Amino acid sequence: DFLHALDEVKPAFGTDDSELEDVLPFGIIEYSKGISHILKDGMLYVKTVKEQPNLRVMSVLLHGPRSSGKTALAAKIAQLSDFPFIKLITPASLVGYRDELAKKDYLHKLFTDAYKSPLSLLVIDNIERLIDWVPVGARFSGSILNTLVTLLQTPPPKGHRLLILATTSQRSVLEQLDVTTAFDNQIPVPAIQDLGELGAVLAQVGAFDGNYRRIIEDIQQTTRSSDVNVGIKTILTTLETAKLSESPEDWFVEQISGQIARYPSV
Amino acid sequence: DFLHALDEVKPAFGTDDSELEDVLPFGIIEYSKGISHILKDGMLYVKTVKEQPNLRVMSVLLHGPRSSGKTALAAKIAQLSDFPFIKLITPASLVGYRDELAKKDYLHKLFTDAYKSPLSLLVIDNIERLIDWVPVGARFSGSILNTLVTLLQTPPPKGHRLLILATTSQRSVLEQLDVTTAFDNQIPVPAIQDLGELGAVLAQVGAFDGNYRRIIEDIQQTTRSSDVNVGIKTILTTLETAKLSESPEDWFVEQISGQIARYPSV
Amino acid sequence: DFLHALDEVKPAFGTDDSELEDVLPFGIIEYSKGISHILKDGMLYVKTVKEQPNLRVMSVLLHGPRSSGKTALAAKIAQLSDFPFIKLITPASLVGYRDELAKKDYLHKLFTDAYKSPLSLLVIDNIERLIDWVPVGARFSGSILNTLVTLLQTPPPKGHRLLILATTSQRSVLEQLDVTTAFDNQIPVPAIQDLGELGAVLAQVGAFDGNYRRIIEDIQQTTRSSDVNVGIKTILTTLETAKLSESPEDWFVEQISGQIARYPSV
Amino acid sequence: DFLHALDEVKPAFGTDDSELEDVLPFGIIEYSKGISHILKDGMLYVKTVKEQPNLRVMSVLLHGPRSSGKTALAAKIAQLSDFPFIKLITPASLVGYRDELAKKDYLHKLFTDAYKSPLSLLVIDNIERLIDWVPVGARFSGSILNTLVTLLQTPPPKGHRLLILATTSQRSVLEQLDVTTAFDNQIPVPAIQDLGELGAVLAQVGAFDGNYRRIIEDIQQTTRSSDVNVGIKTILTTLETAKLSESPEDWFVEQISGQIARYPSV
Amino acid sequence: DFLHALDEVKPAFGTDDSELEDVLPFGIIEYSKGISHILKDGMLYVKTVKEQPNLRVMSVLLHGPRSSGKTALAAKIAQLSDFPFIKLITPASLVGYRDELAKKDYLHKLFTDAYKSPLSLLVIDNIERLIDWVPVGARFSGSILNTLVTLLQTPPPKGHRLLILATTSQRSVLEQLDVTTAFDNQIPVPAIQDLGELGAVLAQVGAFDGNYRRIIEDIQQTTRSSDVNVGIKTILTTLETAKLSESPEDWFVEQISGQIARYPSV
Amino acid sequence: DFLHALDEVKPAFGTDDSELEDVLPFGIIEYSKGISHILKDGMLYVKTVKEQPNLRVMSVLLHGPRSSGKTALAAKIAQLSDFPFIKLITPASLVGYRDELAKKDYLHKLFTDAYKSPLSLLVIDNIERLIDWVPVGARFSGSILNTLVTLLQTPPPKGHRLLILATTSQRSVLEQLDVTTAFDNQIPVPAIQDLGELGAVLAQVGAFDGNYRRIIEDIQQTTRSSDVNVGIKTILTTLETAKLSESPEDWFVEQISGQIARYPSV
Ligand SMILES: Nc1ncnc2c1ncn2[C@@H]1O[C@H](COP(=O)(O)OP(=O)(O)OP(=O)(O)O)[C@@H](O)[C@H]1O
Ligand SMILES: Nc1ncnc2c1ncn2[C@@H]1O[C@H](COP(=O)(O)OP(=O)(O)OP(=O)(O)O)[C@@H](O)[C@H]1O
Ligand SMILES: Nc1ncnc2c1ncn2[C@@H]1O[C@H](COP(=O)(O)OP(=O)(O)OP(=O)(O)O)[C@@H](O)[C@H]1O
Ligand SMILES: Nc1ncnc2c1ncn2[C@@H]1O[C@H](COP(=O)(O)OP(=O)(O)OP(=O)(O)O)[C@@H](O)[C@H]1O
Ligand SMILES: Nc1ncnc2c1ncn2[C@@H]1O[C@H](COP(=O)(O)OP(=O)(O)OP(=O)(O)O)[C@@H](O)[C@H]1O
Ligand SMILES: Nc1ncnc2c1ncn2[C@@H]1O[C@H](COP(=O)(O)OP(=O)(O)OP(=O)(O)O)[C@@H](O)[C@H]1O
Ligand SMILES: [Mg+2]
Ligand SMILES: [Mg+2]
Ligand SMILES: [Mg+2]
Ligand SMILES: [Mg+2]
Ligand SMILES: [Mg+2]
Ligand SMILES: [Mg+2]
Incomplete structure (x- = not known):
């Protein structure tokens, strides 16, 4: 498939690579066709920046619910891009x-560094937290927001190109803040949608010694639905704790059913 | 029982231990089965952080009404964890x-210290007061809030692990502030719920020379209910003043009945 | 009675005593039984802090309408406490x-001084003004508020004890600010409630050469009620001006009747 | 009458006297009995502060509509007080x-100076402007407000006395700000109420060579009422411009009638 | 007429005169009787300040719609005043x-300079912009506002006089800000009201080689009304651009008709 | 046509020219008659500033939806103006x-530089972002806004002229902020309005080897309308990415149809 095909051409990287590896502790599991579509789209933007001289800067927003894998996918695209300068x-x-001033300076410095390389890729992770968004009182750092929005749209000097991948789990907030219009493109990253996809995850990681089918059934009985709407990250970390509990299967079913009940799909 | 079983394996601690002892002036009284469940859950998270390499950071929120014993229970879990670095x-x-800047620096320094130990446990007590929450005008320190939320989710460097236990008596406030989603797990800590549990407390501390049954009856008659909904801390400190009053039993019944009337259970 | 009995054991004090005397220009007049109850309650808390080792800090809020004598009563309890460190x-x-920073530092310093004494008592007078409360826009000094609330609940080091007596005439404001829950106990201080109590005051201070009965009748006729709801401080200072006016009795009746009309009891 | 009787005992003053004279360019005209009542009340408070040792500080608020003569009357009472320290x-x-800090320091310094004299009188003119009140957004200097309110209630050291006379044309604003309760007494200063009082003013200043009766009639015809509700200051300054106009009587009638129409009495 | 009569006595001025000339690029055109009334009123206030010793400061507010000529008229009155110190x-x-601090200091310095001259005139142009008024959020510089309002009412030292002419096109804003009450007098400056007045302007400036009657008719036909409500400044500057366009008459009619349609008279 | 005629007289420029070229990566395509009208209007204002001595400063606002070509058109007018000082x-x-202070200083410095040249032209691009406008909470930099508005209306010294071209895609915001009234003139810049204009663009850039007619038809079928309302910039950049995709025509149709659906014309 597309993902594995690309993996083979994955280049050796310099210092920043461990940074990217760090946000991919469980790698990328291909539990649905959507995953490779996301990576394919990402690579088309990588190519456009690389090859079209009239577009010196391009920005893409990966958005989706919490834990859906946005950071991991952005990091994967960055790894695959083969750009000489990559920063998270x-x-x-x-x-x-x-x-705020020091933070603004840091961001400015980072973009200035990126401008020095002929081809750069910046992953700006979790924009809503970078701007210190708090829903009570709709507080946020206006100066960091404005710095980011302006830098998103500022082309590097002639002969240099920049691709920006940003992530957010609060797209509606960014829309209210008029940030989304500053992006050239957007990529949605959904949560695990149904028990079929959940089963695919459990199968691929070899959870419960392969006996995952009973788990799926138990969850279906508990939640009386085949909808899931839980992020891949939550599934994988819950598995880790479950393994150590007295009764791993029951604990996992209880926790995940609780998650499904708390955040129903819409 | 679980609690006493664990107590026997309680390790000898270094300098920070007196800090933990200080918030446990009356120890942990097992007045209901819920108490050992809370400690058991806490120890499962301790174990996960200790043993699962893919999870470098984990955070747990203990929440419940005022005086319900949140700080004492978090301190107890910390004592039992046997981690080399513990800080309250x-x-x-x-x-x-x-x-705010100095406070932020202090917090940052504290987490940085924790990152140096292979296994660390931080108890962050009373989050709503740490961020200087005031309901009038929904005021709070945004910069401390943002520092805490980011640090809660930041993993220590490779080879290091961190468990964070936080407490709050204002969970709904934290939910409005979008802080609860930053925690991996939550543990509810209820108040003393009924006169049965209250009797268990009085029995175990040997209050009123063991003649506590009349007290329970008097409270029932005054409040015309067997609901209590008063925190263990309030019970124990009221007992201390009661002992010195001219008529200890009457004073205790009057004060506790007043508390029950003021904050009815819902 | 209780008050006079206590007065006899009043100890000799150091430097801070004149500070306390200053807020008691007219002493404490026992115009109703409530007065000695307030002092008795205060002394029970004094005793608890002195004698119960598990409670290193205790805080009590005296609240009541303007001029009702809150500051004077808190000062009286402090005088009677016989604690080596007392500060107003x-x-x-x-x-x-x-x-705000300098004010915060001053408060912090003051509590730190108190912590040095084995037994300390702090009178924190007029909390709403200490935090610069202004009802328009619900303004207040958040940083002083937060400092006070935290210090109210912070125990001194082992072997040291602290009793805090605070006063306010804006309890409902403090409740909105979530400050009242930080106190362990509360003592209400009512205004002079009816003409009977007013007569007792006039009798005890020997006002109008003892002919106060006509005054009481005149006020009753003017206000057509025996309710008073005016603070003891207002009564005593109005008396002072009245004495110098051309017609003292009339002036006093006119002023006090005006006060009664302006702030009716509820 | 009272006013003239007092004038004869007016003492010789030091440096501050020209300051007081400056706000009395037209002196005090006794156009109604209310004027001497105000001065009499003021002098009673002067006497109380001078002679009653238990009251080290007393504060009085003169309030009334714009131009009604508040500043002039406060200055007159200050002149008549014979206190060694007077400041406007x-x-x-x-x-x-x-x-704000520098302003706060200045105020603090001023009160500290006043505390040095055995008997001091401070005129605090136009409180709403001193605190920079602006109705849009209900803006004001909280720190100056709080400084003033606290200083109003702070007694000078033993053996020293202080009388504070403050003025405002925005009493309702001060009430919202909870400032009025900080004053011990209040004196209302009304505007010129009817054409009778207006005639008395014109007569006493010898306006229009004594032919003021036609003016009064013209105003009555224009406004169809005998109400005036215009401040003494407006009357006197309008007279000054009128004198220089081509047709003084018409100009005066037109301007004053306009004023009456704009701000009808309620 | 009055204006021309005055012009003949126009004195030679010093340095500040070019400043005044600069805001009068097109001089003062007497397109209606209102213009000389405004100048006459202004000169009466000039005379009062010059000759009445009891009034050391007087302030006048010129208000009217945008472009109506407020600044030019205030400058004209200043030119005609013959005062030794004039500043815009x-x-x-x-x-x-x-x-804000530097701006406040500048204003303070300016008034202090004015106080040094026996007779001074200050033109304070465009108050709403001086205080940085922005309607969104009702923002403004409170400290500049308060400085101005206080300085407007502060008399210079004995023997010195000050006339202040201020302009605004936002009188309703100033009223909300409670600034208008600080002025002793007000002068309205209306826009050009009808096509008759517009014709007078075109005639006097010799526009379109005197063939302005067709223009007036065209505008009447386009707008179907003889109301104009456009400021003199807009008329004169539109004329300048019109002259350079391919078809001056059409361009002028189109632009002015557009203006009339956009801001209809009320 | 007008545009090309002008292009021939395009003068050689100094250093700032590359700055202008940079915002014209695709040049100006004349896809409708409106384009040359905009340039013609711009040149009339250029001429007025050059030749009419009474108007030392003139400001023009180019406003229109995002991506409609405002910046490019302002830059083009600047290029064509032949002014010795041009700055973007x-x-x-x-x-x-x-x-904000440093930004304000920079702006002030820039205008001061412009004042030194006899003829200057400043392009102030994207006013809403220059003032850091954020719709949430209607936040913006008041001090930059006020600096800009004042500088827009401040004439350079005698003998110097200044033309200011500003752009915005948020005219309604500027109107709320009362900024639009500070401009002397406005020029609307519409998006591409219908499929006819879109076809003209594709034809002129030689897209899809000239086979653009099928594209137009496909879009019409997908959107069921001939309205477009997408900016020229979006069209041109989407073309660049489309060229690199697996199926350029489909990708282009899909993306543009999506755009049309998202922002329907009103
Ligand atoms: N197909 C996949 N897509 C994304 N992540 C995957 C996938 N398969 C496995 N993972 C793992 O799942 C985790 C996804 O976590 P990640 O932090 O990227 O989620 P997120 O959406 O950024 O969360 P948050 O909302 O907290 O920012 C990573 O550990 C990653 O290794
Ligand atoms: N089962 C128990 N759980 C918790 N605390 C207990 C228990 N038994 C006894 N205690 C004692 O009760 C007190 C609980 O007080 P603690 O400060 O922990 O309450 P809290 O919920 O943190 O209060 P607050 O809401 O004020 O923060 C401690 O003194 C502790 O020693
Ligand atoms: N029984 C009494 N209780 C309190 N004060 C009394 C009593 N008898 C006499 N006093 C005198 O009354 C005055 C009470 O004034 P105090 O300042 O304490 O009132 P307060 O309630 O604190 O007023 P405020 O609301 O202004 O703070 C003191 O001068 C005190 O000497
Ligand atoms: N009976 C009087 N009472 C007060 N002022 C009088 C009286 N007779 C004459 N005056 C003169 O009237 C003027 C009153 O002005 P003053 O500044 O005191 O008014 P004000 O109420 O303080 O005005 P503002 O509301 O502007 O502060 C003074 O010039 C004073 O000399
Ligand atoms: N009768 C007149 N009154 C005022 N200005 C006139 C008159 N006749 C000609 N002018 C000219 O009209 C212009 C008026 O512009 P001015 O700047 O004074 O208007 P404004 O009302 O202050 O505008 P803004 O509202 O922008 O402040 C000046 O150039 C002035 O020379
Ligand atoms: N007729 C035209 N008008 C304007 N721009 C054109 C035209 N033809 C081609 N272009 C090209 O289209 C692009 C217009 O982009 P420009 O940045 O000016 O749009 P904008 O409206 O300023 O966008 P934004 O709203 O993001 O500021 C430029 O690359 C320009 O070279
Ligand atoms: Mg993420
Ligand atoms: Mg606690
Ligand atoms: Mg008090
Ligand atoms: Mg006054
Ligand atoms: Mg003007
Ligand atoms: Mg642009």
């Missing part, structure tokens, strides 16, 4: 800076 | 710092 | 500090 | 200070 | 100062 | 400055 910007990278 | 962060630890 | 914190003690 | 604080005295 | 304060004079 | 101010030029 996360809320954690800003947390050590003392105030 | 309370509103009082921040009060001496002059401004 | 008023809005005037903060007014000379330049900004 | 106006918005203009604060305008040169750079920020 | 515009938003542009403040734009170079870095913050 | 974009959000990106401000992003490196640390705070």
Whole structure:
């Protein structure tokens, strides 16, 4: 398939590669056809930036519910891009800076570094947290927001190209903030949608020694539905704790059924 | 029972232990089965962090009404964890710092210290007060909130693990602030629910020279209900003042009945 | 009675005593049984802090309408407590500090001083003004509020005890600010309630050469009610001006009747 | 009458006297009995502060519509008080200070100076402007407001006395700001109420060579009412411009009638 | 007429005169009787300040719709006043100062300079922009507003006089801000009201080689009304561009008709 | 046609020319008669500033939907103006400055530079982003807004002229902020309106080897309308990505139809 085909041409990277590996602890599991479509679309934008001289900057927004795998997929596209300069910007990278000014300077410096390379790719992870969004009082850092929005649209100097991949689990917030219009393209990243996809995940990771079918049935009985709407990250981390509990299967079924009940699909 | 079984394996601790002892002046009284369930759940998360390499950070929120024993239970789990680095962060630890910046730096430093140990446990006590929440005008320190939320989700460097236990008596506030979604797990800590549990407390602490049954009856007659919904801390401190009053039994019944009337269970 | 009995054991004090005397220009007049109840309750909390080792800090809120005698009563309890460290914190003690930071530092320093004594008592007078509360726009100093609330609940180091007596004439404001829940106990201080109590005051201070009965009747006729709801402070200061006016009795009746009309009891 | 009787005992003053004279360019005209009542009340408070040792501080608020003579009357009482320390604080005295902090310091310094004299009187003119009140958005300087309110209630050291006379034309604003309760007493200063009082003013200043009766009639015809509700200051300054116009009587009638129409009495 | 009569006595001025000339690029055209009334009123206030010793400061507000000639008329009155100190304060004079504090200092300095001259006149142009008024969120510089309002009412030292002429096109905003009450007098400056007045303007400037009658008719036909409600400044600048267009008459009719349609008279 | 005629007289420029070229990567395509009208209007204002001495400053606002070509057209007019001083101010030029003060200084400096040349032209691009407008909470930089509005209306010194071309895609926001009234003239820049204009674009750029007619038909069938309402910039950049996709025609039709559906014309 597309994903595995691409994996074979994955180049050796420099220092930043471990950074990307860090956000892919469980790799990319191809539990539905949507996964390779996302990667394919990402690679088309990589190619456009590489080859069309009139477009010096392009920005793409990956959006979807919490835990759906946005950060991992952006990192995967970055790994596959083969660009000489790749950098991941996360809320954690800003947390050590003392105030908005220092954070703004850091972002500005980062883009300036990117401009020096002929081909650069920046992953801007979790925009709503980068701008310190808090729904109470609709608070956010206006100065970081404005810096980001302006930098998203600023082309690097002649002879240089920049691709920006950003992620968010709060697209409607970004729309209210008028940030989405600053992106050239958008890619939706859905959660695991139904028990079929969940089964595919459990099968591929070899959970419960392969006896996952009973689990799927138990969840169906508990939730009386085949909808799931839980992110891949939640599934995989719940599995880790489940393994250590007294009764792994029951714990997993209980936790995931609880998640499904709490956040029903719409 | 589970709690006492665990107590026997309680390890000797270093400097931070007196800090934990300080918030356990009355120890942990097992007045209902819920208490050992809370400790058991806590220990499962301790184990997951210790043993699953793919999860470098995990965060758990203990929430419940005022005085229900959240801080004491988090401290108990920390004592039982046997982790080499344990630290308790309370509103009082921040009060001496002059401004938000200094407080943010302190928090950042504390997490950085934790990252140095292979296994660390941080108790973040009373989140709503750490972020200086005031309901009038929905005021709070956005910068401390954002620092905490980001640090909750930031993994320590490779080879290091971190478990975060946080407490709050204002879960609905944290939900509005979109903080609860940053936690991997939650543990509810209820107040003393009925006169049966209250009797168990009085029995175990040997209050009123064991003649607590009359007290329970008096409260039932005064409040015309067997509901209690008062936190264990309030019960125990009221007992202390009652002992010194001219008529300890009457004073205790009067005070506790007043509490029950003021905050009815829902 | 209780009050006079206690007065006899009043100890000799150090430097801070004149501070307390200053807010008691007219002493404590026992115009109703409620007065000695308030002092008795206060002394029970004094005793609890002195004698129960598990409670290192305790806080009590005296609340009531303007001029009802809150500050004087808190000062009286402090005088009677016989604690080696007593300090009165008023809005005037903060007014000379330049900004919120300096005020916060002053408060912090004051509590730190208190922690050094084995037994300390702090009177925090007029909380709503200490936090610069203004009803228009619900403005207040969040940082002073948060400092106070945290300090109210912070125990001194082992072997040290602290009793905090605070006063307010805006309890409903403090409730909105979620401050009242930070107190362990509350004591209501009512205004002078009816003409009987007013007569008791006039009798005890020997006003109008003892001919106060006509005054009471005149006020009753003017207001057509025996309700009063005016604070003891207003009564005593109005008396002082009245004495100098051309017709003292008439002036007093006119002023007090005006007060009664303006703020009817509810 | 009372006013003239007092004038004869007017003492010789020091440096501050010209300051007081400056706000009395037209002196005090006794156009109604209310004027001497105001001065009499003011002098009773002067006497109380002078002679009653238990009251170290007393504050009085003069309030009334714009131009009604509040500043002039406060200055007159100050002149008549014979106190060794008198100071007038106006918005203009604060305008040169750079920020709220400097203004706060100035006020604090001023009160501290007053505390040094055994008997002091401060006129705090136009409180709403001193606190920079703007109705749009209900803006004001919270820190100046809080400084003033606290200082109003802070007694000078033992052996010292302080009388504070404040003025405002926005009493309802001060009530919303909870400032009025900080005053011990209030004195209303009404505008000129009817054409009778207006005639008395014109007569006493010898306007229009004594032919003021036609003016009164013209105004009555124009406004079809004998109500006036215009401040004494507006009357006197309009007279000054009128004198220089081509047709003084017509100009005066036109302007004053316009004023009456614009702000009808309620 | 009055205006021309005055022009003949126009004195030679010093440095500030070019400043005044600059805001009068097209001079003052007397297109209606209202114009000389405005100048006459202005000169009466000039005379009052010059000759009445009891009034050391007087302030006048010229208000009217955008482009109606307020600045030009205030400058004309200033030119005609023959005062030794005249200064024009515009938003542009403040734009170079870095913050509110620097602007406040500049204003304070300017008034202090004015106080040094025995007779001074200040033109404060476009108050709403001087205070940085923005309707969204009702934002403005409170500190500049308060400085201006206080300075408007502060008399210079004895022996000195000050006349202040201010302009605004947002009188209703100033009324909400409670600024208008700080002025002693007000002068309305209307826009060009009908086609008769417009014709007078075109005639006096010799536009379209005197063939302006066809223009008036064309506008009447286009707008189907003889109302105009467009400011003199708009008329005169539109004429300048029209002259350079391919078809001056058509362009002028089109533009002015558009203006009339956009802002109909009420 | 007008555009091409003008192009021939395009002068050789200095350093700033590449700046202008940069925002014209695809040049100006004359896909409708409106394009040359916009350029003609622009040139009339250029001429007025050049030749009419009474108008030292003139400002024009180009407004229209996103991507409609506003920046490119303003740059084109600037290129054609033949002015010795031309400068383009974009959000990106401000992003490196640390705070509002530095940005304000930069703007002030820029205008001051412009004032030194006898004839200057400033392009102020994307006003809403220059003032950091965010719709949530209607946030913006008041100080940059006020600086811009004042500078728009400030004439350069005698003998100097300034033309300001500004662009915005948020005219209604600017109207709420009362900015539009500060402009002397406005030029609307519409999006591509119908499939006829879209066809003209595709024809002129030689897209799809000239076989664009099928594309137009496909879009018509997909959207069931001949309306377009998509900006020229979106059309041209989508073409660039389409060229690299597996099936260029389908991709282009899909993307543009999506755009048309998302933002229907009104
Ligand atoms: N098909 C997949 N797509 C994305 N992630 C996958 C996939 N298969 C496995 N994973 C793993 O799932 C996890 C996805 O977590 P990730 O942090 O990317 O989610 P997220 O949507 O960014 O979460 P958040 O909303 O918290 O930012 C990663 O550990 C990744 O290795
Ligand atoms: N089963 C129990 N669970 C918790 N605390 C207990 C228990 N039994 C006894 N205690 C004692 O009760 C007190 C609980 O107080 P704690 O401060 O933990 O309550 P809290 O819920 O954190 O209060 P707050 O809402 O004020 O933060 C401690 O003194 C602890 O020693
Ligand atoms: N029984 C009493 N209780 C309290 N105060 C009394 C009593 N008898 C006499 N006093 C005198 O009454 C005055 C009470 O004033 P105090 O300042 O305490 O009132 P307060 O309620 O604190 O007023 P405020 O609301 O302004 O803070 C003091 O001067 C005190 O000496
Ligand atoms: N009976 C009077 N009472 C007050 N002022 C009088 C009286 N007779 C004459 N005056 C003169 O009237 C003027 C009153 O002006 P003053 O500034 O005191 O009014 P104000 O109410 O303070 O005005 P504002 O509301 O503007 O502060 C003074 O010039 C004073 O000399
Ligand atoms: N009768 C007149 N009154 C005022 N201005 C006139 C008159 N006749 C000609 N003018 C000219 O008209 C212009 C008026 O512009 P001015 O700037 O004074 O208007 P404005 O009302 O202050 O505008 P804005 O509302 O923008 O501040 C000046 O150039 C002035 O020379
Ligand atoms: N007739 C035209 N008008 C404008 N731009 C054109 C035209 N023909 C081709 N173009 C090209 O279209 C693009 C227009 O983009 P431009 O940045 O000017 O749009 P914009 O309206 O400023 O967008 P934004 O709303 O993002 O600021 C430029 O690349 C320009 O070279
Ligand atoms: Mg993510
Ligand atoms: Mg707790
Ligand atoms: Mg008090
Ligand atoms: Mg006054
Ligand atoms: Mg003007
Ligand atoms: Mg643009």
